[in-house]
Amino acid sequence: MIIDAHCHLFDTNERDRHFWIDGQPEGPIDAEEYARCIKRLPIDHVILSADPGLIKTPEGLARANDLVARAARANPELISGLCQVNAHLPNESLAEIEKHVAEGDFVGIGEICQHALEFDTCDRRVYPMIERAVELGVPVLYHASTAEHTDGIDALAAKFPDATFLMAHVGGMYNWPNGIDVARRHENVWVDTSGWVMLGLGAMKRALDELGPAKIVFGVDYPLIDPAALVEALNILDVSSEDRERIAWKNAAELFGLDIVDSTSG
Helix, strand or coil: CCEEEEEEECCEECCCCCCCCCCCCCEECCHHHHHHHHHCCCCCEEEEEECHHHCCCHHHHHHHHHHHHHHHHHCCCCEEEEECCCCCCHHHHHHHHHHHHHCCCCCEEEEECHHHHCCCCCCHHHHHHHHHHHHHCCCEEECCCCHHHHHHHHHHHHHCCCCCEEEHHHHCCCCHHHHHHHHHHCCCEEEECCCCHHHCCCHHHHHHHHCCHHHEECCCCECCCCHHHHHHHHHCCCCCHHHHHHHHHHHHHHHHCCCCCCCCCC
């Protein structure tokens, strides 16, 4: 059983973007076709959020979250949804949280992509969204790839001790030592392995040594990253089978409240 806790729904397949969904024609991809793409991956379940490039306007934010909701509703055994938000659209973002988390079936908020939307990690306009996540008992997936990002999550974790944060990319391919330090200092911060950081020499060893397997969540960042190499890296981690299961899917299932049982065991 493997859960990819960090996956995005991109609604187009263009060769000049940062990804290419193999076997799909150039141009639009609807939510149903995207689900068929995911079924071909070596992954059992994905936690899906919308393309941050789509959420720069109120109309785009609503449409992007609706696409994820449609994919998740049609494939509940395969897909769980996260609610995208934008600090530049605080009222609209809160309305999306009400629609898709409070009154819908999304399991969390994120990925908050401050880098793509050009706001500070600790932007005060995000505070009400985090407060609402606490009230709803759902985690917040937050992008992290620079010292500003991990410092910001450090400050947010201290300010909102009852919030649950999942820090993407272990803090970043070249910033993971800072990410690990933040997660070590705060009981309410976990890290996900998405991006290529899991393949970085030392990153996973230090994360395991300093955080332990209970705070590491497997993620890929599909379709920006091909999952095959990360799944292989997961399979050869020098950990017990119980700890590998915890990283592969149990931590994600617990954090996001997923009712998932590994049908391959026993």
